Amino acid sequence: MTATPDELPLEETIDIRETADVATVIAGAFANNRPLYPIGGGTALAWGLPAVRPGIGLMLAGLNRVIDYPARDMTITVEAGITMQALAQQLATEGQQFPVDVPQAAEATLGGVVATNTNGPRRFGLGTVRDYVIGIHAVDGRGTPFQGGGRVVKNVAGYDFCKLLTGSLGTLGVITQLTLKLKPIAEQRTIVACAVSGWQTAEHLLQALIHSQTTPMAVELISGPTWSSLTEWPTGGPESVDGGLWLLAMLEGTEPEVRWMVNQLLGEWREQSIEQASELTPEQRSVVWPALVEFPAGEGPLVVRASVVPSATTQMMAAFREVDATCELQAHAGNGTVIARFGAFPAEGLSRTLVSRLQPLAAAADGNIVIMSNPGKSEMTPQSVWGGSDAPFQLMSAVKRNFDPKNLLNPGRFVYH
């Protein structure tokens, strides 16, 4: 779903090299009423409503320095344009990580990941972006630089701008610098997988995991043609799901911990009459893990994400499968996150398929469905893109007006009314 800045109505782009320049550019845009589109690696520009008002592309990937890395304190302070890959390489030198799995890590910038609140499979065991950002610097819609948090792992002084800006799609401020709390890299990692014969069986297995003695970092359910052909999966009972269905548990820890968990989980699954489960080989893992991380960025005429209570995960997957027999599905099943890459754009259109059928189903499971990418841009409305018409968008709009009174930061793309 890589979009190029060409998809935005840009009159010009400005390459930012120094943090101070962000404030200068925004202050100038404020004076001249010119919209601004912050751009990091350009990997998530398909998010949100299509931009309409012409404006300036603020190119932030050049803002990529490491400012301070006190490894023993397990924190790092970096400029927001650093790519996820460069960040990971830096941290690996000290055996540490920022454990958020993001597609296209060579291009995706940390600032973009924070602005879009992008999370991957390990959100189940290790949490999400908001759990790791402990300090933030940004520039608001007037051109005023501001900061929240600090460089220590525990800090309750002042309002938590780290949380407020995470997932704000750059609409409250342009993020320039971030301080992260870090984790050690686990000694070992493996994946245990089994084929699942139907949606109900899958739900039973997920329920059993609630009381499992093991502690998986990721619990994934996958279904669809590209998954089927990815590797030689364990075989299961009679298949009742189009596109197949597999349950994967990713385990991390020390060598004895991982060995113990593999045996334990296989045993627990046998008690659930899953006889064919197995640990993936290193070769399989080297294909499967990247595929799990990259999945949301794959091509497709429509990519959406449902977030529901975990117990509704299989129901949501089944509903997607019913709407599109060829769609590719990935669920972070421990969290109730379901990503659907459609094989074909819904013939009945988004209003009848997504808005009238799928979104109410998600709402009934306390959740929502948002569009991650729709290259054709048809039927992109606030309801289809962001769902949740009864969410407190008015209150959010009041916050937006106080941060960006002229509505210049990513205008018209987020949830505000």
Next chain:
Amino acid sequence: MDVAPPAQLVARLRNVLGPDRVLTARSDLMAYECDGFTIEKNSPDVVVFPSSSEHVSDIVRVCNEFDVPFIPRGAGTSLAGGCLPVGGGVMIVLTRMKEILEINLRDRYAVVQPGVVNVWLTQALKETGYHYAPDPSSQGACTIGGNVATNSGGPHTLKYGVTVNHVLGLEAVLADGQIVRLGGPAEDAPGLDLVGAIVGSEGTLAIVTRVWVRITRNPQGYRTMLGIFESVEDATNAISEIIGAGIVPAALEMMDQGILVAVEEAFGFGFPLDAQAVLLIEVDGLEAGLDQQRDEIDRFCKQCGAREVRRAETVKERQQLWKARKQAFGAIGRLSSSYCTQDGVVPRTKLPQILASITEISQRYDLKVVNVFHAGDGNLHPILLFDERDQQQVARVLKASGEILEECLACGGSVTGEHGIGVEKIRFMERMFSADDLAVMRRLRDSFNPHNRLSPDKMLPTAGACGMEQTHPGRRAAL
């Protein structure tokens, strides 16, 4: 309101709540004139006890109509004056909203009213294999609503995170009386993370009336150890070594000699009274990995000069060690009639430096200071002992506290890790944040609380107030 509250206001509140849920008698109000931060006191004019979100909403609407300030309060265990009614007004005490509304194991969440005491939830989860992770030392008294307001921590936050990491959603009454729901049991609600903004906002953005919290799987096993050190520096070096090696203990707490003496007198655990510092270290997780971690920790402690590393061999021994840690504050009464607990944070590696500074400052002001704190997080709790009746001593405590916090800032830290700004630390906000930062914070507050009637004069200094010397902590904002 310096005079009695208008009879009409009281009548309207009684109308909403019934006569026995509105207090106005001076003698009744006195119990609410301060919280755990006792140096500063001011009485509210009215105290009300709602039992539903609708009650809270109605109370807020009445307060707006009469243009009086209003402030929420839980159990009043704040150590920073978070519940101090600076400008008087109506205090909304939420302790009668104390129902655990739902426990949903399948979807790993619970829904509670704000007056639910922290430990009640973990008790309610006892047979389920799950617990509620944030565990402030006051967890037997403090409420989850109060934990949300201050974003409370506790010993086990080193591994499990603070309150905000466990809050999925909120129902809240806004400053205009509107009831909103933010987030909920499903993750990734579209739009801004207003849950994240409200947690830790110290009651200045909204009054939380319902909380969706994440519940956490109990670990399979624990290994709890007590490292005994000849010097504070050796102990802090051991912390650095342990964490530097990639071990993230569930908890890593330090007690210095001063507090050990008090705890030993109170509980008689057999702590060595001549040790300069002890580390209470706990690792948890899979049994398969615990002995290895325990042995590594043992080795690091001894490498750093630990005289001895004791192990809790039984569940009872583990509980005793934790009892000693969590009730350490209660034992301070044996050392002094009054005490002031500070709450600073430094990067973990700066612990030796800050602890040396604290010793130097306490000597210079001729005060006794003891330390019991969350060492793994770099979150200090120096406890300054004094006699409240001696005004000179009170003044020295204030000055020494200020210098300790200044040192935390000089080390690249913060003036509060988990207690909040309240009124106590308002003057430090300008040291930590620029005028622009504070202006943006005020704008966020204005988005929620435009007339500033909700918890006025808390957390943010009043714009343009000039520097005045404090005689009492925290009063500047009220000027």
